[in-house]
Amino acid sequence: MEPSCVQFLENKTVLVTGASGFLAKVFVERVLRLQPNLKRLYLLVRASDNKAAKQRLHNEVFEKDLFRVLRKNVGDERLNALISEKVVPVPGDISLNNMGLSDSNLLQDMMQEIDIIVNSAATTRFDERYDVALGINTLGPLNILNFAKKCVKPQLLLHVSTAYVCGKRSGLILEKPFAMGETLNGKNKVDIDAEMRLVDQKLKQLKKLGYSEEETKQAMKDLGLQRAKLYGWPNTYVFTKAMGEMLLGYCRESMPIVIIRPTIITSTFSDPFPGWVEGIKTIDSVIVSLGKGLLKCFLVDHMAVCDLIPVDMVANAMIVTAAEHSRESGSHTIYHVGSSYRNPVMYKQIYEILNRFFMESPLLGRNGLPIVPNVTILSTMASFRVYTSLRYKLPLQILRLLRLIFPSQLGEKYEVLNRRLNIAMRMVKLYKPYVIFKGMSAKIFDGEGAVP
Incomplete structure (x- = not known):
């Protein structure tokens, strides 16, 4: 300075x-x-x-x-x-x-x-x-x-x-x-x-x-x-x-x-x-959810600028x-x-860095075993809707019916799947405007007046 x-x-x-x-x-x-x-x-x-x-x-x-x-x-x-x-x-x-x-x-x-x-x-x-x-x-x-x-x-x-x-x-x-x-x-x-x-x-x-x-x-x-x-x-x-x-x-x-x-x-x-x-702010919540294995899918344009x-x-x-x-x-x-x-840094690069980090330095689950992130990245809302329907919504509907017959065996599984769906939907709802763009693939914030 x-x-x-x-x-x-x-x-x-x-x-x-x-x-x-x-x-x-x-x-x-x-x-x-x-x-x-x-x-x-x-x-x-x-x-x-x-x-x-x-x-x-x-x-x-x-x-x-x-x-x-x-x-x-x-x-x-x-x-x-x-x-x-x-x-x-x-x-x-x-x-x-x-x-x-x-x-x-x-x-x-x-x-x-x-x-x-x-x-x-x-x-x-x-x-x-x-x-x-x-x-x-x-x-x-x-x-x-x-x-x-x-x-x-x-x-x-x-x-x-x-x-x-x-x-x-x-x-x-x-x-x-x-x-x-x-x-x-x-x-x-x-x-x-x-x-x-x-x-x-x-x-x-x-x-x-x-x-x-x-x-x-x-x-x-x-x-x-x-x-x-x-x-x-x-x-x-x-x-x-x-x-x-x-x-x-x-x-x-x-x-x-x-x-x-x-x-x-x-x-x-x-x-x-x-x-x-x-603390945990903005993009940090996505990173934490990824590391804890809570985030199984996410909606993002790979080539958009983060x-x-x-x-x-x-x-x-x-x-x-x-x-x-x-x-x-x-x-x-x-x-x-x-x-x-x-x-500029692309979301693709951010994901690769985070994935490599959590593979090399994984968080530990309640059972003491390393958590291996396994996230499916989707680039359009259409693909996201199809994925969540097949991966979560359809199984949840089936589990909801079976839970009436076998409440003790399937109750916990239903809650886990439902929680994962809610996490994914909440993340997408909050972050969609910042990770998916119409027209050009990125927001570029003018820096001509920026100070060094």
């Missing part, structure tokens, strides 16, 4: 929302290690009070193995002193006005001091409840923008979105902002206020009908997917992220805004060390773009951060 980018952070005060998230942790570690002369780092997490926020940051951020290089470089005592001196825990919720801060003194201090705001808070579940996703992914960015406008000396709002706000579009995807109300299928414009009213009405209706919490949760998940597909998006996550971008662009006034659109974020490439990852980007490269891009675009009054800049433009 250029020394000027590191120098840019000197004596700066930065707010990071969603600070306990995967990307935010890497960003925070990178900033503290590269520029210890940072003035202050406000880290916002969901918590009941300052004490709970501090404890959560300790447990979920600073105690992670991610910080071992920094800890080794400066020692435990110095790192703890650095955190105590520079880091301010902020208990808040971006779905609320002023991030839900009840401490007026803390709020005033932040407004006086903050130079850079990094909004990385999000819910990334593809089928999140619509009310929750709207609150965090759509209204959240607007609340952060309104807070930024109240700050005395804001230089930049950097918002982390996703490259997949493009939906099912294929070919070269440009670094282009959304117009307010724009849809992907050209139908009537999406009215965000109307979507909020719809959610309120739906919740009241469900309460009136006496729905349980679990039934309400499922109904709101279904509503999100319905509204997303109505306007051309494949799932609730990318739909609500797209609307969040719309609000930022429409309401920004003179606030400099950079929107980072990363593709599929994976483990660290090299910094602070290779291979650090946390756009992966290491998390440390995304963090680097965030720092570089912040340095490049701060103080540009009224600017609205978008960057794709991915690999498909410069270093």
